Amino acid sequence: xxxxxxxxxxxxxxxxxxxxxxxxxxxxxxxxxxxxxxxxxxxxxxxxxxxxxxxxxxxxxxxxxxxxxxxxxxxxxxxxxxxxxxxxxxxxxxxxxxxxxxxxxxxxxxxxxxxxxxxxxxxxxxxxxxxxxxxxxxxxxxxxxxxxxxxxxxxxxxxxxxxxxxxxxxxxxxxxxxxxxxxxxxxxxxxxxxxxxxxxxxxxxxxxxxxxxxxxxxxxxxxxxxxxxxxxxxxxxxxxxxxxxxxxxxxxxxxxxxxxxxxxxxxxxxxxxxxxxxxxxxxxxxxxx
Ligand code: PT1
Numbered sequence: 001x002x003x004x005x006x007x008x009x010x011x012x013x014x015x016x017x018x019x020x021x022x023x024x025x026x027x028x029x030x031x032x033x034x035x036x037x038x039x040x041x042x043x044x045x046x047x048x049x050x051x052x053x054x055x056x057x058x059x060x061x062x063x064x065x066x067x068x069x070x071x072x073x074x075x076x077x078x079x080x081x082x083x084x085x086x087x088x089x090x091x092x093x094x095x096x097x098x099x100x101x102x103x104x105x106x107x108x109x110x111x112x113x114x115x116x117x118x119x120x121x122x123x124x125x126x127x128x129x130x131x132x133x134x135x136x137x138x139x140x141x142x143x144x145x146x147x148x149x150x151x152x153x154x155x156x157x158x159x160x161x162x163x164x165x166x167x168x169x170x171x172x173x174x175x176x177x178x179x180x181x182x183x184x185x186x187x188x189x190x191x192x193x194x195x196x197x198x199x200x201x202x203x204x205x206x207x208x209x210x211x212x213x214x215x216x217x218x219x220x221x222x223x224x225x226x227x228x229x230x231x232x233x234x235x236x237x238x239x240x241x242x243x244x245x246x247x248x249x250x251x252x253x254x255x256x257x258x259x260x261x262x263x264x265x266x267x268x269x270x271x272x273x274x275x276x277x278x279x280x281x282x283x284x285x286x287x288x289x
Contacts, residue, residue, distance in 0.1 A: 008221040008260060010144040010188045012100045013120035017060060017144070019221045019260040022274045025061040025102065025123075026054035026267045027227065028092075030084040035070040036228045036240040039265045047088040048095055055099055058271035061121065062096075063263060064088055064114070065104030069125045071158040071196065071230075081110050086117055093118030102146070108133030115141045123263075125150055125197065127177050135184055144188035146223055147181065149173050151198025158198065166203045167210045170194075174218055190261055191215070192223040195231055204231045208250065211257040221260035226250045228265055248273050 008019040017023065028050055029039045041047040051062055066084030067076035076084075085103060093101055103114035106126035111134055115122070123146040128135040130153075138145045149170045151161055163169045170193055181189055191214055193207045208226075215222050226232070232246035233239060248269055251262055255277040264270040278289045 006215075006219075010121070010190075011142075012144060013118075015098075015100055015120070017100055021278065022255055022260050022262065023060040024058055024267055024270050024274070025063045025223070025261055025263045026051075026057075026059035027263060027265050028054070028062050028064045028088065029068070030064065030066045030088050031068050031076075033073060034065075034068045036265055038241070041088075044087050044091045048091055051092045051096055051099065054267045055096055057267040059099075059267045061100045061102050061261075062092060063102045063104050063123055064092065064119070065123075066110070067105070069104075069106075069154045069197075071154060073154045075155070078107055078109060081105065081107065082113060085110060086113055089114045089117045089119050106130045106134060108137050112137045115143060120144075122146065124148065125194065127173075128180070135181070135186065139184045139186050142185075144190065145181070145186055146190045146192055147174065147177055148192040148223075148225075149194040149197065161198045161200050161203060163203065166199070166206050167213065170207060171214065171217060174214070178218065178220075189220050190223040191218055191220045192225060192263075195224070195226050196229045201231065201234055208253060208257075211254060211259065215258050222254075222258060223261035223263060224251075224254040224259045225263035226254070227263065227270075244269060252277060 010017040027039045034040050041050050066081040101119040102121035102123045103119045104123045105111050106124050108131045111122050121144045122138050125148045127147050195204050227247050228240040228243040232243040236246050244266055251273040262270050275289050279286045
């Protein structure tokens with residue numbers, strides 16, 4: 001299956017994010033309660049160390065978040081989210097000007113301040129539905145935007161996920177939201193099915209099985225976030241700490257269907273998966289990969 005060479009690229013501030021090859025977004029959680037402890041940092045210094053490591057291992061983007069959105073996470077007050085995220089965004093942008101910094105937030109004010117501090121992408125699990133001010137901020141900054149599907153909110157989304165047909169329902173959702181983004185002049189958009197956000201194990205695997213359809217229909221690059229999630233842990237009976245091998249297997253399946261961005265805790269392993277799949281798909285070019 002070698003039909004995924006469409007040359008997407010996003011302008012991120014002064015840098016260009018080239019998506020002709022898959023790129024890696026490293027997860028930097030400035031939270032005390034994210035579901036995988038390995039991704040948490042609790043100081044600016046620790047964040048800078050983590051950032052340096054992820055960049056050296058091949059991350060193009062660092063996704064900085066200050067409020068967990070895993071199932072069951074409690075809502076974090078805006079002032080607290082700002083207090084966590086802003087110093088890290090500032091420090092990472094200052095120390096690593098080559099990095100593209102994305103802010104993982106659904107709040108307009110957090111996005112605005114992060115963009116003003118040097119972030120150049122917004123990753124929003126709410127698709128602009130939880131804070132009506134968010135999309136206008138993205139439009140004004142003309143920055144790339146990750147449009148993710150979620151059913152419900154982190155507090156309630158795993159109680160009773162229900163769809164008439166999950167792939168069709170999620171596709172319909174993206175078509176509707178893309179129309180709104182288009183009308184606002186937001187064009188650099190990555191599509192993310194939102195694995196684990198109001199979905200059963202069956203829903204998650206149904207979406208992964210049909211991933212290629214999303215790019216074919218929507219004509220946007222796909223972002224996939226499966227790193228150490230329950231999609232791996234519940235299937236294999238492991239904890240997030242033991243879910244790296246399963247995560248890599250899912251990354252390969254996603255890449256085979258044309259995923260362009262992997263949002264991951266483990267950058268080195270994800271970068272290896274990208275190279276393996278690239279070698280498989282372009283045998284003539286193996287030496288260059
Ligand atoms: C994601 C994502 C995200 N995931 C994007 N942003 C989280 N664009 C935070 C579980 O089932 O996939 N895409 N930001 C983390 N959220 C979850 C959800 C963590 C589900 C764990 C699970 O274990």
